[in-house]
Amino acid sequence: MSEVIFSWLKVANWVEFWWVMIGLGGQLLFTARFLVQWIASERAGKSVVPLAFWYFSIAGGVILFAYALYRQDPVFILGQSMGLFIYIRNLWLIHAENRNA
Secondary structure (H helix, E strand, C coil): CHHHHHHHHCCCCHHHHHHHHHHHHHHHHHHHHHHHHHHHHHHHCCCCCCHHHHHHHHHHHHHHHHHHHHHCCHHHHHHHHHHHHHHHHHHHHHHHHHHHC
16 A cells, blocks of 8 residues: 555655655645635735744745655755745834834
């Protein structure tokens, strides 16, 4: 059974299997942020970016960044590192605005 799963996921061993599972988990968190944003916008009747969007972005981004490091994929590493900077900066600005209000 494991040979079928390994073949389907293009992995050679259990370490790679678990890294693929971690990567998929990160991708699911990353996808959840769009669902959160969509639901919030539908409820408000306008485009809204809720705070949870940024937290899901960071959680998914960190996990995907770790996965990209494991895979040693420079394109994926660069893409995730830049995104993480933007997500963290947005949260910083939101919290700074709330402190000043």
